Amino acid sequence: MKHKLLLILAFTAFQAFGQSDSWQILETTNEASPRHENSFVECDGKFYALGGRADRPVEEFDPKTKTWKKLADVPMNFHHFQAISYDHEIYVIGAFTGGYPHEKPIPNFLIFNPKKNEWREGPEIPKDRLRGSVGVFVRNDKIYLASGIIDGHWDGHVTWFDEYDPKTGKWTVLPDAPRARDHFSATLVGDKAYLVGGRRSSAVIGKVLDLTVPEVDYFDFDTNTWHTIDSTIPTERAGTSNVANGPYLVVMNGESVAQEAAHAEVEMLDTRTGTWSSLPKLNQGRHGTGVVYYKGxxxxxxxxxxxGGGPELNNIEVLEWK
Known part of the structure; x- marks a missing residue:
């Protein structure tokens, strides 16, 4: 009976949004640069691909004209990060620089202003909170950093959770997450911050991809406490990307030891019930990038x-999800 109820709830969640039957590969007027271990983020109605293993310029995508535009070169090599849009600018926080397996955390914020087409160096991250491959999100004009790893893909994954106030410059250490993870995305759903997917990269013991994290943790800002939901992610993977709409959290992309191809599964969590359902699979599995939810x-x-590291992709897929 319980199993049947969960299936009904999952089906209800799946039907809650109007959506396309499949992902569509978007035909653009020109091509973007291939890249991976980058971010893809929306700012003021345009989308930005930035960073990655190779030094590529920032590229701006206009969803109205379906056109890519090359912008400024990057000030340094940076990768493995979750970019955020804040106050009409794009923030790169908790990123790595350098090569595998001992990539180094970048000690400062890097901030890109799309209107000025300029980079600037932002505030310094406290040395005792420095790490890369961090989950980052914005809530009430404050920036939050969750988990990550200190020494590239080698070792040093952490449970840290921090708050930064851009208006005052104050850095606050918050309660640690229940478990460490890296190569994931953090997402705000209502007033709860969800950490889903990822792994504990451990090249030091020869397990870079192996130690994926099945549990889903969330921080409740109302009670200032962490919790773990009863259900686990259906497809364990790292290098994931997440988006939210209402109570629904979509987890997609990723890599794992289960298969050589990057994951194409797109899975949706109803945060009210803890039940999972599936959305249409991507045409092309991928990992190490971001996703944008914009106008449905x-x-x-x-x-x-x-x-791993390739082949790098440069196309866009889109799914209607309202």
């Missing part, structure tokens, strides 16, 4: 087609 559509661009 999910957009994903770039990433790696296989686990």
């Amino acid at each position: 559509k999910i957009y994903v661009a770039a990433g790696s087609a296989n686990r």
